[in-house]
Amino acid sequence: MIRIASLGRVLAIAAAASLALTACGGGTESDGGGDSAAPTTLKIGFMGDLSGENSGIVIPPRNGAQLAVEQYNAKNPKVKVEMIPYDSRADATVAVGLAQQAIKKDKVVAMVGPAFSGESKQVGPVLEEAKIPSISASATNVDLANQGWKFWHRVVPNDGVQGPAIADFIVGAAAAKNVVVVDDKSEYGKGLGDAVRGQLKTKGATVSDDALDPNATDYSSTVTKISATKPDAIFFGGYYAAAGKLLKQLRDKGVTAKFFSADGSLDKGLIEGAGAAQAEGALIGCPCRISTATETDENVKKFAADYKTKFGADPLIYATEGYDAMTAFLKAIESGATTAEAINDAVGKSDFDGVSKHVKFDPNGEPSAKSIYMYEVKGGEIGLLGDTTTAKLS
Template sequence: MKRIVMLLAGLGALGAALPAAPQTVVKIAFAGPLTGPIAHVGKDEEYGTRLALDDANAKGVTIAGQKVRFELMSEDDQGDPRQATVVAQRIADAGVKGVVGHVTSGAAIPAASIYEQAGIPAITPSATSPKLTQQGFKAIFRVIANDNQQGEAMAKYTANVLKARTVAIIDDRTAYGQGLGDTLADNLKKLGVQVVAREYTTDKAVDFTALLTRIKSKQPDAIFYGGMDAQGAPMLKQIKQLGLNVKFLAGDGVCTSEMLKLAAPALGPQVYCTQAGLPVDKMPGGAEFKARFKQRFNAEVQLYAPYAYDATNALIEAMKLANSVEPAKYLPQLQKVSLKGVTGTVAFDAKGDNRNGGITLNQFGDGKWQVLN
């Protein structure tokens, strides 16, 4: 009996020493502004990416006969085009298998050529400039609508519903802000609305008194700002201080929960913004995502965290279709992905744009952004 017990004990010790089942570690990179004035937008999308990887690891994914464990590599591009290329090269050199990012169009456009050359698929949750997917690259994708759609939607609402006949346009000279301003101007002119002023600032400015004073003399019905909330909030406050009785219009860079905090005293029903895609409360899986996001990160969804979540899952879905985590093998499968995600169905066209992009128009009221259309 003693000999049997010793034998069993020995077998137990041997079993404890057996190596774990083979596991493949797959790095997915996130790239966006994690410091600076729009870090809240970058962190929002980084959290969405992280939540998707956590979910995949919890469920367990097996590819090519091996269990896969996903790891996140986060890189801060500061929303700066020059820093974005440095970050993109660092990501490519690290041997990552896919990229979620970049957040801004100004960063995503120059970074795209580096990912294309390296053959690494990159899916942006929020870079809306049409130029991104007009470069003819095979590795670049977008899960959000683009600025052509935003500009057209805002122009139609401005002309047909708000009945504005004159509009002043300001942009921050980034690829995103200027592109959105240009698209809006083109669409307004088609609808017979006069653009009475076209002013420029930067994505670092906080004092807009001089340009707003010039605009005041033109007496526009509305002012449109193409840029982010870090500039949109002080601009709106200064519009109030100067006594401009105008509608304030903006794109999705201003359509954030942070804008509601930054511009609180100046917000009112005269403030409108477009949002590429749907607000989280209107998404098919939005309510559940919002609750899990809050529980996991103790933070509210700013804007495009659900799109980062779906972008990450699109990469993983393509890997499953290809039965490979190698970019060269799964990249072609991204064109075949049809993913029912939090935001809706994600499927890409030949350029890499989401076939199911849409635009939401919002107005400020009762302390929050309210969906108009």
């Protein structure tokens, strides 16, 4: 998801900003200012859309990151960490200004974020120049990893991984041969739709396509077109509001083909828009690892419980990724790194079991673990089905 992608970027920047801070010897008690004076508190930034229209997918990772910091500080480490949130409102111009502020004024040593891909693209060079490491929890645009940035990382696989993985699942586990791919014409939806189309064709499935306007309400022409091709499966590339309306109108017209979508639709809004009865059985892929009511992984369960105690809500999309991004920095600091560059080196060598996945980075900053998860709507709730490569349909 492009926007989400941006989020990750924000995170990275925040992290990077934090590093810068340490580099400048910004410890509160070290008035000497020399490199030898070890700081006692390091600042790590978190950047993303915290108050705008898409803040719903940025606040969970922000909370996740904050939880990681609090658990770390509670252990009374030698060097404490303070998280500074930067609300970019998903505006790249604002994000760049905030990054400058994080580097020069707040002197952060690392940055978790920025959250979305657009702002990530703009903020990346700023952090790179200041040598501040960043880890995004949600920026999924493919290009971000191809910029040659040494200080940039993300903990989610990119859109180029997600689309084909979902397509493999559609022809594999779901055994569909005749698939309709609909997108919402957005940068995210079309890109993802095309990735799915390409992989489906490679796998020998028959693909028909259509596009819709996410702001419209009547999708009857799309539904009629889909209905006429009698598909086994339908994939929608777009956000949950449109996905809900489309799914409802499909089911009301008697189209029973399996309905697939991706991370942009992984929200309860899908069920609200479609109606619980119509949403039943909808399948949603996501590079994110969300804990659901039927969670079996102890690690994730514990995270979900801690998160709920702290924030009074269930951890939603990218909360585990936000936690893992921050944890990568905290582990680096724990290992003795106190400057931005030292933290970046340590993060590059990360190799630990996070909540969302095993955290390890490729040289270009991409996560080594490229799992895409499949979620299913059951009884009005979104439940985890499993990794797309191993999950089975019931």
